[in-house]
Amino acid sequence: MPTKVRVSATINREPVDFLCEPRQSLLEVLRDVQKLTGTKEGCNNGNCGACSVILNGRLVNACIVLGVEAEGAVLETIEGVMGSNGLHPLQTAFLENAALQCGICTPGFIMAAKALLERNPRATEGEIRHWCAGNLCRCTGYDKIVRAILDAGQRLEVRPS
């Protein structure tokens, strides 16, 4: 039986402790150990962004981070985006702009967009497209996603969440 390692981290502002084998990715830990299934597996090799989470303030693909590498880390997942005031402006913007069809890529895009808008709420269409090139969507053709992120940027400038 492979040895498990004890890891302490903060996930969505809550301290957590978990056991995992070194071979379990952060994505597996989130989904199977922590039961946070909002982060999705699309390709398991860093090419689709469906598993995007924010690790120590940086957007990463959870499928190519080991669970054990999260020791001491501060993690944000889609489950933590909504605040005590309700939906985050990004979430509202995605809904109002119909920026999702099947919705499987949506958590990853929201995490990516959150990371972008937190450093640059005035991101232009070109900057958004470049930033999100690591997030694949097969349903929307990206048009409404980009519009939603532009919309959210404006909302955040008016009322940072």
Added chain:
Amino acid sequence: MSMTTETTTQYRVIGTRPVRHDGVDKVTGRAAYGADIQLPGMLYGKILRSPHAHARIKAIRTAKALALDGVKAVVTTADLPDPRGKSANLGELGEVPLEDLSRNVLASGKVFYQGHAVAAVAASSAHLAEEALDLIEVDYEVLPPVLDVLQAMRPDAVLLHEDLHTSEFGKKSNEPSNIASHQTFQRGDIQKGFAAADLVLEREYRSATVHQGYIEPHAATALWNEDGQVTLWCCTQGAFTMRTSVHQILGIPVSKLKVIPTEIGGGFGGKIPAYGEPVAALLSHKAKRPVKVVMDRTEVFLGTGPTSGSYVKLKMGVTRGGRIVAAQAMLAYEAGGFPGSIVGAGGLCLLAPYNVENYSIEMYDVVVNKPKTAAYRAPGAPNSEFATEAMIDEFCEQLKMDPLEFRLKNAAKEGDPQANGVLYPRIGCIETLEAARNSSHYRSPLAAPHRGRGVASGYWMNAGLTSSVVARLNSDGTVTLGEGSPDIGGTRTSVAMQLAESLGIRAEDVLPSVLDTESVGYTEVTGGSRVTFATGYAAYEAGQSLRRQLIEQVGKMWKVEPDQVSFSEGVFCDRKDSGRTIDLAEVAGTLAHRGVDIGARITVTPQKVGGAFGTHIVDVEVDPETGKVTILRYTAVQDVGKAIHPSYVEGQMQGGVVQGIGWALNEEYVYNDEGKMLNASFLDYRMPTSLDLPMIETIIVEVPNPGHPYGVRGAGEVPIVPPLAAVANAIARAVSVRLYELPMSPSRVVKAIQART
């Protein structure tokens, strides 16, 4: 986004853009997709797949795998009932030999493609299950693979199935063949037609195997209970079709199987067939615990159903005035390891936007050592219509005729015959072309070196078939609406909107959900662009029924005849006494209090399906040194009959366009000589990213379909059809090279440019 419409009715709900009812769950990560299902005691299943494209299975030894600590079950084809001689009825997909279905799920005797499932294990973790797969020993006798459709058709080709004979003209050929079927569509006299032509062109067009590319891999969880009841949670496009497939493959009564469709992360046709579902059930049966089988991305490429690679030979003749007078085509589509490519649909759509009086279309369904194909958004049509739309552009260049004018001269209209002889009902082909011609995109100048504008049209017939809903009035006046159609793109809302409009309430007051096979009537797959049309029709009928029942009840309350009661904007009025009103919430509360149940169970099979036409315009820039093609501007024009929720109609158009662009420029299965796929990952199977595209403009045209109460035509599929030729035509206008093989990757563009000079 703009619209031209023939709709005259003022709707209250139809045409608005409410937030979708399942939206909050999807933006917060709460929605449960296929792989999110977790059950107590659940095991993880993994499938062992053939490394060879074509081989005989001599032996499978599973003892070592079973002996691994943590492994609870191993299954092979030996665990499935004998499928020989039986036929599986798959609804819209027709009758297929059960053997083909069963043996695609778990190979028996032979493997027909790299990735073909051979065995499966269930273990206490996915990692353990993977380790167990390494312990299964399979002895293969490797056979030469057949990898090209024309090679496969040769009389001396290596045969995949020794018992496959060509079906043609209602008979089977004497000799076995890789050609599973041969069909023909004919009209008029092509000899006479070509004799009258001033200009004749003949070309060969090729397209590679491409995948639907849904971001969510297949996932199925099964619980085979000790009482014989099997429950299956899966991200399927059709719970009932899945139930039909799986109960037949497993050989259990249909009543013993309940299929619960989870949320689904994309399908485009690829999540209709059964793959891991029967396997999960078998593993659960043996392990006596629930088992979840989730594919990884490599398995999705190798072990599911991409669409057909194809060869299309097309000859057309036109007059100097721009009329198509004859067409002759040969379509050969790769079915993959088992028969059943959708070459027939390809033939049906080949000339569909045009009224051509003389043609002959031969269609061949051919098996090759590649994954068994499945439907992919307007299946068969992109391959064939690419040829027609590209050749028309060559005619336009030679005749110096505007490409939209040419198409208008030949455009199909109501009363013209389709290839299957059925006459077109009211259609919007001409209106779509006119809207394209009037668009700001088409009228804008485009001048710069290496830039070009391409135009192409497309058609898809759409499906009707059977759909069901179950509606119930709640005590507060809202309506709970259970739908039989899995929701891949927002349809639970567009269906709910139709009930709301029909009954006379707000979209927000309908509570839609997607139900399982025990809770709602039979519903055909979410595919064929049919849900907003057919399930919407059912919702409309439900709304009408609720309306009638409510009016009757209010009549009883007021002691008047039902026709004296009117209902509008949530309020009932006495036509003879305008002071007497009562609102829906109050009525609902009163009825609930009295134990009066107001509900409707509706199943419909609407017959008058509206086909869809699209015309697209694209501007590209080509880097002649590298061959890289950049999409500068794209406009999709499409007749949708009636846009119930315009945002989601626009979304379908944009999504189809981008899949078409990927198909046109970069996507293909790359095989080596042994039939092994070299690019089975999103790294090298290159789908467009957000950085590869501009915004996609949409122009919605509404020529209502008389066969639907709100005029709906299916909208989801046709947008993937025009991009292939539109992009090819734009490249041709940009750098004066015609490409006849997809994808038009940078190296092919450079090669064509070098050959030109």
Added chain:
Amino acid sequence: MRAFDYSAPQTLNDAIALLAKKGERARVLSGGTDLIVQVREKRRELDLMVDVKRIPELLEIRFDAAGLTLGASVPCHRIYEDPVIRRAYPGLVDAAFLIGGIQIQNRASLGGNVCNASPAADSTPALIVHHATCVIAGVDGRRELPVEQFCLAPGRNALGRGELLVSFHIPAPPPRFSASYIRFIPRNEMDIAVVGCGVSLSLAEDLQTVTSARLALGAVAPTPLLVAEAAVALVGQPLSAQTIDKAAAAAQAASRPISDMRGTAEYRRHLVGVLARRTVQKAFERAKEAVHAN
């Protein structure tokens, strides 16, 4: 995945000891964007991953008179977000900005990219044209190796048992020096380079005459190529269409591309010519604007 052990040493000596003990059965874990995928896909077998991201020296960015010391595990985003690196080494920023997408760049490092020794790595040609050296530490102490000697074959680097790459040393840019790295991919991001080209130039005070140059290619040979003949074609005279053509031809002649699913040999060789021209031009424009960075 096959099971493996994980260790996160806090000192260089501890890391060296672990690597020396396990040899081929251990591998340094930096960003993990290549390694984890390789192990998952069974392209690499190991018993131990040694996570070096807690060793301060591997994460430092340090400038002095001699130049830049760049820790091997510094993630790409810190490279392109650093204002001094952006000003002084735009050619390195080119490469760091091209590796994968944002998610990858927040983890992947140039050290990992170079040690992975893919023929198509984006960072290696860029580092080579900056005259970068690899600073290696092992049981026998430290040594330095020019980057162009570090990759031996596809997937094989010059590290011995118990050695790891600690940092890169990039000399301070002389006045009127700059560099550029350009690669060709079929999409606009997320692809492996079909061909990559790095060029550095130093100009005389006339801002025309090339006093030194380097040109390096990726994805056209088993290892990244430093093409000396291309530099010869450029150095000692004003940059002109003729010298650029000669350099491009030299680059093409030195290329030994294979045909694989990412491109045919013919197409790659063609692209070498195209990219060499474009990269030389870009490096030239940058060199004309370059301010000496301290």
